[in-house]
Structures are given as structure tokens and as C-alpha cells.
Amino acid sequence: MKQAEQLATAYLALWNERDPKRRLDLLASNWTADARYADPLMKGVGAAEISALVGAVHDRFPAFRFRLTGAPDGFEDFARFSWAFGPEQGDAVVEGTDFVRQANGRIASVTGFLDRVPAEA
Amino acid sequence: MKQAEQLATAYLALWNERDPKRRLDLLASNWTADARYADPLMKGVGAAEISALVGAVHDRFPAFRFRLTGAPDGFEDFARFSWAFGPEQGDAVVEGTDFVRQANGRIASVTGFLDRVPAEA
Numbered sequence: 001m002k003q004a005e006q007l008a009t010a011y012l013a014l015w016n017e018r019d020p021k022r023r024l025d026l027l028a029s030n031w032t033a034d035a036r037y038a039d040p041l042m043k044g045v046g047a048a049e050i051s052a053l054v055g056a057v058h059d060r061f062p063a064f065r066f067r068l069t070g071a072p073d074g075f076e077d078f079a080r081f082s083w084a085f086g087p088e089q090g091d092a093v094v095e096g097t098d099f100v101r102q103a104n105g106r107i108a109s110v111t112g113f114l115d116r117v118p119a120e121a
Numbered sequence: 122m123k124q125a126e127q128l129a130t131a132y133l134a135l136w137n138e139r140d141p142k143r144r145l146d147l148l149a150s151n152w153t154a155d156a157r158y159a160d161p162l163m164k165g166v167g168a169a170e171i172s173a174l175v176g177a178v179h180d181r182f183p184a185f186r187f188r189l190t191g192a193p194d195g196f197e198d199f200a201r202f203s204w205a206f207g208p209e210q211g212d213a214v215v216e217g218t219d220f221v222r223q224a225n226g227r228i229a230s231v232t233g234f235l236d237r238v239p240a241e242a
Contacts, residue, residue, distance in 0.1 A: 040196040
């Protein structure tokens with residue numbers, strides 16, 4: 001598996017992790033202590049805040065999962081990949097692309113963009 | 122015009138600027154002094170290096186131009202947009218997506234990814 005694909009797979013595993021303790025373990029292992037996450041809807045700095053963002057998504061959409069779409073790619077410390085979020089069985093509801101910067105082999109910064117959101121009611 | 126679209130339009134105008142003096146003026150006006158540019162093929166820091174990267178592309182592909190594709194989007198200090206590069210009249214040869222981080226209204230960092238490259242001969 002290519003490095004960018006490994007990164008993306010591990011990253012989405014964090015987003016799919018429902019157990020807060022395991023999320024903090026993953027963040028401690030794979031992210032820098034002052035890592036930053038930001039997308040158009042939310043942002044956080046450090047493991048506690050980022051884990052809380054993930055937990056809030058699980059609370060709101062308990063039956064939804066993230067999955068990788070397309071082929072991740074990267075160079076040097078940079079990677080990007082796209083994902084879909086929706087019911088485990090069924091069509092995705094939201095799609096996005098995340099851009100990651102690593103430092104010393106750990107995730108230092110994630111900036112997320114939304115590629116598809118549900119039409120307004 | 123939305124903020125991300127203005128940013129992308131100004132950014133591609135720099136890449137299409139053949140005059141080194143005007144490029145340095147654009148970089149001085151719109152980028153931070155220590156701005157970083159990186160893509161899978163090249164990288165540079167600061168106006169002189171970034172202008173030289175743009176110049177090298179013009180030297181190699183003198184009749185090619187960059188144009189915006191799709192709809193740029195952004196939030197806070199972040200933006201992304203996609204572009205195509207090719208002859209002014211004719212199909213694009215290379216396509217890519219750039220992620221931009223701004224600081225105090227200036228471009229501080231650009232990370233470029235390639236979406237389509239010519240098939241290997």
C-alpha cells in the first residue's frame with residue numbers, strides 16, 4: 001500500500017472509531033501534540049479537541065461511516081484523499097476531500113473541504 | 122465574485138505572467154515574504170524562488186496557459202481550486218488542484234497536486 005493510502009486509511013479509521021479512549025490512543029500515536037483540524041463546519045487543536053469533534057459526528061450520525069473514495073496521493077509531507085460519509089449500507093450523504101500535512105511522520109494539520117452536501121430542504 | 126474565486130483568479134494570473142518584474146510585483150502585493158510553494162515536481166520559498174518556478178514553466182511551455190476549472194471554494198484562511206494547463210487553443214495537457222493557506226490576507230502556503238498528467242510515452 002502506498003504511503004498516502006496508508007495515511008488515509010489510518011485517518012479514516014480514527015473518524016470511524018466510536019470509543020473515545022481508542023481515539024485518543026490513535027491521536028497520540030499518529031498525530032502531533034498540537035495538530036490542527038479545520039473544515040467548513042468545525043475545527044480543533046490537539047487530541048482532546050479533535051477526538052471531541054469525531055465524537056460529535058458519531059453522536060449526530062450514529063449509523064454512518066466514513067469510507068475512502070478514489071486514490072489518495074501525496075508527496076513529501078503532503079497528502080490528499082477523498083471520502084464519503086453515509087449509512088454503512090446505502091448511498092453516501094456527504095463527500096469531501098481532506099488535505100494533510102505531516103511533520104516527522106505524524107499528522108500535523110488537516111484541512112477538509114466538502115465536495116458534496118445534501119441539497120437544502 | 123467570491124473570495125476564493127478572487128484568490129484563485131489572482132493566483133493563476135501570477136502563473137500566466139511572463140514578465141518577471143510583474144511577477145515579483147504580484148508576489149510582493151499578494152503573498153507573504155516567506156510564502157512556500159510545493160507540488161510533486163518543484164518547490165520554492167519566497168518571491169524570488171516562486172517567480173523562478175513560474176518562469177521555468179514559461180520557458181518550457183511558452184505557448185501554454187493556466188485556466189481555472191470548476192468552482193473554487195474556501196473557508197477562513199483556506200481555499201482550494203482546480204486548474205488546467207495547455208495550449209491557449211486546445212485541450213489541457215495537465216490538470217491539478219491547489220490548496221492555499223492565507224495569513225493576514227496574503228498567500229502563505231500553496232500545495233499543488235496533479236489530477237491528470239500525460240500518459241507516459
